[in-house]
Amino acid sequence: MTVAGAASVEDVVRPPSVEPGLSVSPSPTGLLDQESREWLRDLRAEGPARDAAVERLHALLLRAARFEVARRRPTLPHLRGDEPGEIALEAADDALMSVLARLDDFRGASRFTTWAYKFALLEAAVRLRKRAWQGREVPLEQETWDLFSSVGLGPAAAAEQSELIAALQEGIAGLTPHQRRVLVALAVDGVPIDVLADRLNTNRGALYKTLHDARHNLRRYLTARGFDTTISFKESH
């Protein structure tokens, strides 16, 4: 599978291959469970046995993709008619290809079904994020000096934390243009990382590395100016 500009499985899965059926990493129970062994055996078989296993796998992945679509459906009122079902089916189809292509990468660190599910959930989630931002402008050239007015910070709050705000603005201004663009888009404007990756022709992993570096530099800037940044913040969109 390749999800253009997103956290494609090509980007995110690089475990070493192992011998078929060999568990090299402990699962929660310490062993490859019976069900996972049966999945591997059937998917590595030939003829009708394999065909049946592939069909069961596709049904499993479709269930996962539909689950993801259903979870997000209330936040996606613009989806039309059969679109949710089509998105789930496309996600399941691509996830099936990914799972079959990476069967030897399954290390038995989890149940096979859990491992397989995550491919379908990723495929569905990326499609839904992109669909939600389809046709929307992605702000990329925001200047730091209007950062806080752009997110609707009121004068009272601004006055209350004027020193911190000034330091944040200075710190953001000191980032590289790319770091600033990525930080503002992801952390201020709420652009989904898959959507931004698409627009910048990169992938989720590379973008998050840029975001991490920008955050690290900003935190260091604030610390050097006497602000306490040791609080464990939780990012929330």
Added chain:
Amino acid sequence: MQSPDVKHIVERLLGPSGAEIGCDECFEQLDRYVDLEVAGHDADAALPGLRAHLEGCPACREEHESLLALVSRHPHS
């Protein structure tokens, strides 16, 4: 965006303070993390840095929430 306060903005700008893994490692380890959680084991001790990443990355956090919910609903599929 609806009038977020300063703390909310700072949280999003600074992200998690602890050491974290990246999106690639997160995806690679997510299935094991969730199975450990469902089994009642200490997933954070087994896979350090993953929880911090989930706090800093909305996309990976959403996918973790979905996988956890799905596996919890179908534990022996």
